[in-house]
Amino acid sequence: MLRADGVTPVEAAPADERDHDVRDRDVEEALAALGPSVTAPRRAIVEVMLASNRLRTPEDLLREARAIAPATSLATVYRTLERLHMAGRVKRATLSSGAVGYAYCGTGHHEHAICLRCGSVRPVSPCLISGSPAIEGFSATSHVLDFYGLCDRCAAEER
Amino acid sequence: MLRADGVTPVEAAPADERDHDVRDRDVEEALAALGPSVTAPRRAIVEVMLASNRLRTPEDLLREARAIAPATSLATVYRTLERLHMAGRVKRATLSSGAVGYAYCGTGHHEHAICLRCGSVRPVSPCLISGSPAIEGFSATSHVLDFYGLCDRCAAEER
C-alpha cells in the first residue's frame, strides 16, 4: 500500500471504506480550521476525508467528493489538503505506487501508526517523545515519528 | 531551509560546505553499496555527497559532481540517489522552497536530526525507539523518527 520514506514497499489495498462514522462535530471543526468561509466543495472534501482514515490520492478524494458536491475541482482538493496539512490535520505518505496519499488524522500533536497493507492512518497519542532527548550538538524543537506495520484487521486477514 | 513533512518552513541556508573531511573509506563503502561497478559518475556523486551532510537538490549535486566527473548526467544523479536511498544511506526531505533535498547519513538504522537553518542532517543513534511500543490495535514493524531544530553552529549564528 505505501512506501515509508525510504522503507519497504507494500501491496495494494482492499476497498471497503467507512471504518468510522462521520461525526458532524469533527466536520465543523475541520471546516473552521480552513477559514471562515464554508463552501460546498470544502464541506464535501472534509466529509470524505473524515469518512475514512485511509490514505487516498487527490484523485480518489476528488471522485468521492464529487459524489457530494459535483462541481468540485482537483485544484480545490489540493488547496484544501494543503491547508489541512499545514494545520497538522492531514498526514501525507507515499504509496507503493509512488503516488502520494493523504489521510485525516485529527488535531494536536501526535505520532502516526500507518498500516502498510490498507493504508489506514491512526493518530498515536500521547506523544512518545517526551522532553526533547539530548542530541549531541543539536537542539530539537519538533519531531515527526511514524510507525509502520499492520493494523489489527489487516494482521488478521493477512494469513 | 526545509519543510518537515507538515511542519514549519524555514529560511535559506548559507553556503560554506565541507563540514567534514571526505573519508575515503566511506566513499568505498558507499560505492560498494551501489553495486560491483565503480564508475566515474558514481564516485563523483558519492564523494560530493559525503563531502557535506547538508541537504542538497539533485541539481546542486549534479553541478558539484560535474566538477569532478564532467560527463555526469542528471539521470545518473537520480539513479544513484535512488539506490542510496533504498539502501537507507540517504535522507530525503522537502526544502522550504518546495524542492526535495538529499543528504548522506551513513549506514544502519538511526534517527535523523535535521537543522532547519542550514539543512544539515546528522544521524542519531542508537535508536531512541526501543522495543516497539504498544500501540492499541496496531503492531509496528518499523518506524521513522526525525528531529527538527538547530545544529549548534546555526544556533550560535542565529542571534
Next chain:
DNA sequence: ACCAGATTGAGAATGAGTCGCATTTGCAAT
C-alpha cells in the same frame, strides 16, 4: 438585497523525476 473579499473551476503551465535506447564503461577471462 448588497458588497468586498475569499473561493472556485477549468485548463494551461510548470517542473521534478522517469524512460528508452544507442553508446560507453567496468571488469574478468583470455
Next chain:
DNA sequence: ATTGCAAATGCGACTCATTCTCAATCTGGT
C-alpha cells in the same frame, strides 16, 4: 594488452502530479 558482455550512462523526449492564472461565483456581514 585484448576481448566480450553485462551493467551503467547520457541525452532528450516524455509523464504526470501539482501549481498557477484569472474571470466568474460564492460567503458572510451589513
